[in-house]
Amino acid sequence: MAAFPDRIVRINMKELTSRFEETPAEWLGLGGRALTSQVVFSEVDPLCHPLGPKNKLVFAPGLLTATPAVNSGRLSAGAKSPLTGTIKETNSGGTAAQALARLGIKALIIEDQPAQGWYGIIINKDGVEIIDEKDLIGAGNFKVVEEVMDRYGKQCSVVTIGPAGEMKMLAANISVKDPDGKLRSHGRGGLGAVMGSKGIKFIAIDPEGADDIHIADQDAFTRASKVFAKGVAEHDITKALAEYGTDVLINIIHNAGGLPTRNFTQGQFQGHDGIAGETMNKLIKERGGKVRHNCQKGCIIMCSQVFNDQHGRYKTSGFEYESIWAMGADCCVDNLDILAEADHWLDDLGLDTVETGVAFGVAMEAGVLDFGDGRQMVRIIKEEIAKGTPLGRIIGNGAATVGRAYGITRVPVVKNQAIPAYDPRAIKGIGITYATSTMGADHTAGYTIAANILGSGGNVDPLAKEGQIELSRNLQIATAAIDSTGLCLFTAFAILDDERLLPAIVEMINARFGTDLTVDDVMELGKRVLKTEREFNQRAGFTSEDDRLPEFFSTEPLPPHGAVWDFSGEEIDTFWDF
Amino acid sequence: MAAFPDRIVRINMKELTSRFEETPAEWLGLGGRALTSQVVFSEVDPLCHPLGPKNKLVFAPGLLTATPAVNSGRLSAGAKSPLTGTIKETNSGGTAAQALARLGIKALIIEDQPAQGWYGIIINKDGVEIIDEKDLIGAGNFKVVEEVMDRYGKQCSVVTIGPAGEMKMLAANISVKDPDGKLRSHGRGGLGAVMGSKGIKFIAIDPEGADDIHIADQDAFTRASKVFAKGVAEHDITKALAEYGTDVLINIIHNAGGLPTRNFTQGQFQGHDGIAGETMNKLIKERGGKVRHNCQKGCIIMCSQVFNDQHGRYKTSGFEYESIWAMGADCCVDNLDILAEADHWLDDLGLDTVETGVAFGVAMEAGVLDFGDGRQMVRIIKEEIAKGTPLGRIIGNGAATVGRAYGITRVPVVKNQAIPAYDPRAIKGIGITYATSTMGADHTAGYTIAANILGSGGNVDPLAKEGQIELSRNLQIATAAIDSTGLCLFTAFAILDDERLLPAIVEMINARFGTDLTVDDVMELGKRVLKTEREFNQRAGFTSEDDRLPEFFSTEPLPPHGAVWDFSGEEIDTFWDF
DSSP, rough: OOOOSEEEEEETTTTEEEEEEEEEEEEEOOOOOHHHHHHHHSSSSOOOOOOOOOOEEEEETTTTTTTSSOOOOOEEEEEOOTTSSSSSEEESSSSHHHHHHTTTTTEEEEEEEOOSSOEEEEEETEEEEEEEEETTOOOOOOHHHHHHHHOTTTTOOEEEOOOHTTOOTBBBOOEEEEETSSSEEEEEHHHHHHHHHEEEEEEEOTTTOOOOOOOOHHHHHHHHHHHHHHHHHHHHHHHHHHHHHHGHHHHHHHTTTTTOOTTTTTSSSHHHHSSSSSHHHHHHHHOOOOOEEETTOOSSBBBEEEEOTTOEEEEEEEEOOOHHEEEHHGGTTHHHHHHHHHHHHHHTTBBBHHHHHHHHHHHTTTTTTTOOOOHHHIIIIIITTTTHHHHHHHHHHHHHHHHHHHHHHHOOOOOOOEOOOOOOOTTTTHHHHHHOTTSSOOGGSSSSSSIIOSSSEEEEEEEOTTHHHHHHHHHHHHHHHHHTTTGGGGGHHHHHTTTTHHHHHHHHHHHHHHHOOOOHHHHHHHHHHHHHHHHHHHHHHHGGGGSSOTTTTHHBHHHTTBBBOOOOHHHHHGOOOO | OOOSSEEEEEETTTEEEEEEEEOGGGGGTTOOOHHHHHHHHHHHHHSOOOTSSSEEEEEEEEETTTTSSSTTOEEEEEOTTTTTTSSEEEEEEESHHHHHHHHTTTEEESOOOOOSSSSSEEEETTTTEEEEEOOOOOOOHHHHHHHHHHHTTOOOEEOOHHHHHHHHHHTEEEEEOOOTEEEEESSTTTHHHHHHHTTTTEEEOTTTTTOOOOOOOOHHHHHHHHHHHHHHHHHHHHHHHOOOOOOHHHHHHHEEEEEEBTTTTBSTTHHHHHHHHHHHHHHHHHTTTEEEOOOSTTTTTTEEEEEETTTTTTTEEEEEHHHHHHHHHHTTTHHHHHHHHHHHHHHHHHHHHHHHHHHHHHHTTTSSTTTTTTHHHHHIIIIIEEEEEEEHHHHOHHHHHHHHTTTTTTEEEEEEOOOOOSSSTTTTHHHHHHHHOOOOSOOGGGGGHOOOOOOOSSSSOTTTTTTTTHHHHHHHHHHHHHHTTTOOOGHHEEEEEEHTTHHHHHHHHHHHHHOOOOHHHHHHHHHHHHHHHHHHHHHTOOOGSOOOTTHHHHHBBBBTBOOOOOOHHHHHHHHHHH
């Protein structure tokens, strides 16, 4: 199974067939995002309907996935996004990437769609089986994971969509089983709707019996991986993430005046203490949860956690800053228990918490419910979105849909995708990322918060214009490269500050494949990924005019700094000068 | 008042002020669509939010409006469309254009928006008054027209929005009082939402005391206008429109196999007889309605009618083919009385019947209601759309919104606007118009049905590719010119077939203004209008890739001809070679 080179698996959902293919020579050096974006670019008509037969859904582990490299188990999913209309790559932790890599699968390409019906896909060392699925249709993600493990064994990984993906909601995500049978998500861009459009409820991946993956130079790999692991483990931000999770950012971004509050009308949230990482840490300890929790085998950062309810019962994990911000500060809800309840249900439904939280913020501005009314938010999730009522459809299709439905002009989206938890007026570097990302507003595409706020990889004044474009450009290039390795993006803080780590990554790739890439080669790969993605978008009809923030960021000063978004179109467009 | 040249009125809805301005020299030769599109191009930021303060709503009578030229009373409304994101001009019959022209108003430019509140605008020979409005908020268009006439006199014209425009629904239209106090509509592109976003419930235009408009050479005008009137009156299509209304087309387009049925899955409708113009004609005569009815003073075509219910009570007028098709054939509803009921309520709510009918067709495909269930359609209009419930918001925001909400891929829209009553697979010329129109799918932009089906202006095989691009191009250019004169587009059939009429129009314009334009000059004006509109769209981020029909037209053959849409992108783009 695991002989090098790995193979491509193509599944045709109209014919209900699958086949293994040798990896084309030009794809051999690609993995993760580089590979999914290349496949989408090469094989998907940029003008196709994202939910129609011509779109393809591509999964690819990273170049280092299933090696002993720490935090290397990210799975990339790619397609034309039904939310943005652009190319989309979204990566997730969990167990699937390592299972696919161990089975010698470099990419899984899912094509076409059935006339009707729902299917499950089982992948193991013997091949691929496509089965009719009835029992699990309508089921939430937690039940799917349990049932698939019951049927095929606890060692199975599961990639699944919830009712939101079945209903083809534009905020639907794809969920992946973590090592504890909980969920991680390919969150953004609505790829859950693409999986739903192909009639696939779940993919079970059983790595049992697969050999360990082939590493060309084991000693060299071990040497480099130790350098890398040590560097990651010792970084201060890594340690903070372990202790407080990503939610450590609530107070940091609040203090910076860049925490979008009340549908992006304020930069600070009065109720920030109630939802901060410090509060979460205290509650977890009081209630017997886990402060540290890994989403994948080999994770040494452990930013996840187990958050229990008041009675000490499990409620959620992977309870992230951006989710807490979206349903919390942006909606003026200051109670972590309500947010955990909402997070749990959105995970079960398979809906992006960021998109949905921002959608609620716009709905609150429209008067559909009151700012701060977290109970009503949970009710709408459970009784409207879950059941696909008209209101559920409006909110489940994201912030831009809510804005259109209710004629609201303060709608924080770029290319139809909700802007996440960092206000671009007060933290300008991230605004460049939102505007220029090939995938709509996305903080992970080029996380300038590192240098704008956290002092990682330099210091760039968040309120000034100077240096922001270069900062975003460098980070977007590096991110595209890292997203191709399978490494967790949270290794990037250490990589930015410790000059030994990037060479160590390149040494690991070389040791894995017997290649002799340089650091420059890997950065060139990052550039190539961005340019490939952009060319897809241009063929789909996107132009520089789409690389703009909504009007209100330029006309409404954000308290407390009174900052506005003040980059001209011409300035933004210089991002692409590389 | 009526001294030449006419003036521009600017109204600022933030300051609640108005001022009269001399017409800039470069706008003197423009009217109707040429003027509204030029103002929008010159003064509106192409990237602005269409419902925000930077958009402008422009009204302009045509160059010949309020002259004795027959059928010259069209009013153009222009803005950036909230439905399509493109520039938009939509023109309407009724009484407003003539009232504005008699008051010496060449264009009304409405800018900015109030922080809150609703207003009425009264325009008369003494100037402009902006008043707070409370009583009529939430009222339907029929009540607005009645109340405005009660307050300001029956001679007043009224431009109004219904609840749909107040709710800023993307299918909201702007209605205009006709000579009987009934309604005509600026139907497409959602400009009612723009009027709503500016806090304007109605504009009352009182022409009392205005002089007749100035005509530079009265004798020349009279000579030319007689030639024009005679030519229009004697044309066969003019006569058919008078007898059966535009609904005469149901059987014609059904017989051609191009009547989109059951959400564009069939080209013929089994129930066509029930909704045909011949049936309408019979019912009108049985029930004491009027077969012929004019929407404006000076109309000699009289395509409108008065359609009474079973008890002989007034139900609707301006009961058009495209409305009857959309809610009829496309939704498989074969009962004219139900369609008249729906038409009446949509007129009262101020919602585009075409967009809404197509939205219902998509909703039927999604299973929201059953194909053929006209009663449920009327219920949804009265109880959901009128009240702004979530389902009402989804449908009232048009076909594309319904498609997104329910994950439907067979959504017949171009640039987000619903494709009207002629299937582009079976009548290919109109497909070129839908694809290339600067305003999204719109049959009136270049009505190739004339030569494809009706034998007016030549004969071009509707099922073949040959000649369609040239046909659409010539018609779109001519239409842009005609839309600038204030002439009703239904004069075009006669103009296409009688070579004396276009020169007569040019002579009327010259006699009105003392100019010496040629026929070529007027055609050049049409070209300039199209290119100006296209440049606005390009600055707003539109590209050739937006000039495409939805995927399903190319992949799903349409019965009975089995025709598919088979123009390549490159072929379509040659449209702009002029």
